[in-house]
Amino acid sequence: MALLGNIHGVLTAGLNGDHSWRLKDYVARGGYEMLKKILAEQIPQEQVISEVKKSVLRGRGGAGFPTGLKWSFMPRSLPGDKYIVCNSDEGEPGTFKDRDILRYNPHSVIEGMAIAAYSIGATGGYNYIHGEIFEIYQRFEEALDEARAAGFIGQNILGSGFNFELFAHHGYGAYICGEETALLESIEGKKGQPRFKPPFPASFGLYGKPTTINNTETLASIPFILKMGGEEFLNLGKPNNGGTKLFSVSGHVKRPGNYEIPLGTPFSTLLEMAGGMRGGRKIKAVIPGGSSAPVIPGDVMMDTTMDYDAIAKAGSMLGSGAVIVMDETTCMVKSLERLSYFYYEESCGQCTPCREGTSWMYKIVHRIENGLGKPEDLDLLNNVLGNIMGRTICALGDAAALPVQSFVKHFRKEFEYHIEHKTCLVPKDVQWAGSGFHHFE
Amino acid sequence: MLSAESLKRFDREVAKYPAEQKQSAVMACLAIAQDEKGWLAPETVEFVANYLGMPPVAAWEVATFYSMYELKPVGKHKLTVCTNLPCALSGAYHAVEYLRQKLGIGPGETTPDGKFTVKEGECQGACGDAPVLLLNNHRMCGRMTPEQIDRLLEECK
Numbered sequence: 001m002a003l004l005g006n007i008h009g010v011l012t013a014g015l016n017g018d019h020s021w022r023l024k025d026y027v028a029r030g031g032y033e034m035l036k037k038i039l040a041e042q043i044p045q046e047q048v049i050s051e052v053k054k055s056v057l058r059g060r061g062g063a064g065f066p067t068g069l070k071w072s073f074m075p076r077s078l079p080g081d082k083y084i085v086c087n088s089d090e091g092e093p094g095t096f097k098d099r100d101i102l103r104y105n106p107h108s109v110i111e112g113m114a115i116a117a118y119s120i121g122a123t124g125g126y127n128y129i130h131g132e133i134f135e136i137y138q139r140f141e142e143a144l145d146e147a148r149a150a151g152f153i154g155q156n157i158l159g160s161g162f163n164f165e166l167f168a169h170h171g172y173g174a175y176i177c178g179e180e181t182a183l184l185e186s187i188e189g190k191k192g193q194p195r196f197k198p199p200f201p202a203s204f205g206l207y208g209k210p211t212t213i214n215n216t217e218t219l220a221s222i223p224f225i226l227k228m229g230g231e232e233f234l235n236l237g238k239p240n241n242g243g244t245k246l247f248s249v250s251g252h253v254k255r256p257g258n259y260e261i262p263l264g265t266p267f268s269t270l271l272e273m274a275g276g277m278r279g280g281r282k283i284k285a286v287i288p289g290g291s292s293a294p295v296i297p298g299d300v301m302m303d304t305t306m307d308y309d310a311i312a313k314a315g316s317m318l319g320s321g322a323v324i325v326m327d328e329t330t331c332m333v334k335s336l337e338r339l340s341y342f343y344y345e346e347s348c349g350q351c352t353p354c355r356e357g358t359s360w361m362y363k364i365v366h367r368i369e370n371g372l373g374k375p376e377d378l379d380l381l382n383n384v385l386g387n388i389m390g391r392t393i394c395a396l397g398d399a400a401a402l403p404v405q406s407f408v409k410h411f412r413k414e415f416e417y418h419i420e421h422k423t424c425l426v427p428k429d430v431q432w433a434g435s436g437f438h439h440f441e
Numbered sequence: 442m443l444s445a446e447s448l449k450r451f452d453r454e455v456a457k458y459p460a461e462q463k464q465s466a467v468m469a470c471l472a473i474a475q476d477e478k479g480w481l482a483p484e485t486v487e488f489v490a491n492y493l494g495m496p497p498v499a500a501w502e503v504a505t506f507y508s509m510y511e512l513k514p515v516g517k518h519k520l521t522v523c524t525n526l527p528c529a530l531s532g533a534y535h536a537v538e539y540l541r542q543k544l545g546i547g548p549g550e551t552t553p554d555g556k557f558t559v560k561e562g563e564c565q566g567a568c569g570d571a572p573v574l575l576l577n578n579h580r581m582c583g584r585m586t587p588e589q590i591d592r593l594l595e596e597c598k
């Protein structure tokens with residue numbers, strides 16, 4: 001079980017690993033009560049949306065866009081098909097929270113989607129599930145069968161006249177499909193290549209119909225928020241950073257796993273929950289929001305709290321809440337080389353600055369790592385990334401450039417050492433030992 | 442071309458989408474076809490395309506775009522080890538090296554007896570359980586220490 005702890009747990013409260021994901025368990029925890037109430041009392045759509053706005057829930061998929069505001073963009077009274085799509089294509093390196101939500105609390109996602117559908121006037125929905133988590137996809141299908149049999153999804157739900165059909169779509173290995181318009185293309189049975197925006201999905205989405213896309217954690221939070229009230233959820237966190245959030249902690253910590261904590265909790269508390277640094281070693285750097293977020297030196301991170309605004313102030317992004325912790329045995333050049341390879345490999349190739357730029361960045365970092373770097377390479381890297389940022393169709397271009405920019409900025413000396421001495425500042429055997437097999441507690 | 446069982450699964454997928462959007466089922470149908478055949482030969486892709494009433498070239502584009510489709514035969518047991526950074530910090534490359542010792546092959550290779558293929562993969566969304574590997578696209582195996590790898594290889598014999 002990778003749900004290892006919480007402070008004021010909301011989404012993860014009362015879960016018992018693999019033994020409490022079924023419909024009856026969710027109902028015993030108070031599940032589907034909000035959907036029932038909304039439908040029985042025919043609560044107006046605006047009222048639901050305004051409660052979500054009050055909670056200041058910000059999208060948990062990476063961009064942090066306010067969810068209530070996003071819902072209000074939908075032309076909800078326009079006749080015709082509309083869709084709600086859940087983004088469970090979790091592929092941002094370091095992120096593994098949506099998998100645990102789907103594994104241990106799948107019905108919260110289903111209820112959240114049904115409520116979202118009601119609020120935005122959608123009658124169809126898909127949950128796009130990451131290709132590599134086939135077992136989770138199967139479980140979600142089972143949960144859907146349960147919900148359908150109990151009448152929580154389908155036609156004329158609970159006799160209210162509200163229809164909502166929901167299905168799961170299984171990805172098959174493409175990071176770019178996490179980008180919302182690539183994801184829509186993928187559901188349509190095409191290559192996952194992002195679309196130009198505008199038009200935005202709220203006006204032209206799946207099959208050309210108005211569509212709202214939200215992350216798994218965002219949607220799973222909805223029933224809980226409505227139950228406790230938007231204001232109470234907001235107050236769990238801090239102003240402009242409502243509620244609790246799941247953080248996936250990976251890398252050089254003793255107990256890697258998911259932790260649900262109120263936004264605004266100090267990073268040092270989270271690190272402590274994760275057992276502290278492995279082998280008692282010194283913290284060197286942290287990527288606080290998934291591999292696309294800029295890296296931050298360890299000492300800066302130790303003084304930061306875990307919320308959108310504080311992490312932005314520290315020079316990075318909260319992103320998906322994936323906290324990658326690196327200790328003093330880490331070679332920053334080698335780490336960046338692996339990340340740059342990832343973006344090069346996953347670029348969909350549609351726009352030239354991204355296709356060529358990711359290839360160049362990987363080539364340059366690769367040659368520095370392998371002792372073939374030249375003194376002018378660091379400026380060249382900054383040049384290349386400058387030509388990518390802000391010039392691409394989707395945010396993958398920036399996602400590829402930000403790690404390069406921040407690694408070189410904060411650890412320039414290590415890159416220079418590599419170029420001059422043709423080897424790592426951190427001896428290879430130290431690196432190898434530091435990243436070795438780890439025996440879990 | 443494909444078993445009745447697979448075709449039944451095709452129809453279950455097609456039913457998820459609006460009647461005029463059968464192409465939406467292409468990813469699932471290619472995956473089902475691959476489950477049965479082990480890999481996707483051009484004629485298999487063409488069969489899926491015809492079944493869904495879409496141009497074969499459009500199905501081929503999908504088969505080549507997504508990394509979990511195999512366009513060449515692979516070993517009976519495909520082990521995709523995630524080596525992205527979070528996993529690399531917790532033993533991913535050690536797992537790759539250990540597999541090399543045990544099987545005599547590195548990433549991208551298949552054992553001469555056709556039993557095992559080892560691949561390097563990208564983040565599988567399970568970084569907390571590193572090292573992780575995916576067996577035949579279906580089974581996620583986490584915390585793959587040498588003992589766990591031994592156990593898995595024994596099971597696959």
Ligand SMILES: Cc1cc2nc3c(=O)[nH]c(=O)nc-3n(C[C@H](O)[C@H](O)[C@H](O)COP(=O)(O)O)c2cc1C
Pocket residue numbers: 058059060061062063064065067070087088089090091092175176177178179180181213214215216218219394395396399
């Ligand atoms: C390259 C790329 C990958 C992304 N991957 C994901 C992902 O795996 N999961 C996710 O929810 N959002 C991902 N996003 C963000 C989505 O485009 C979108 O903003 C999000 O799903 C909206 O949901 P939210 O408002 O609830 O966060 C990605 C964006 C980009 C540019």
Ligand code: SF4
Pocket residue numbers: 176193194346347348349350351352354355392393394395396397
């Ligand atoms: S930025 Fe990169 S991934 Fe995004 S559309 Fe352009 S080429 Fe594709």
Ligand code: FES
Pocket residue numbers: 093094095523524525526527528529563564565566567568569571573
């Ligand atoms: S980095 Fe390996 S599963 Fe995420």
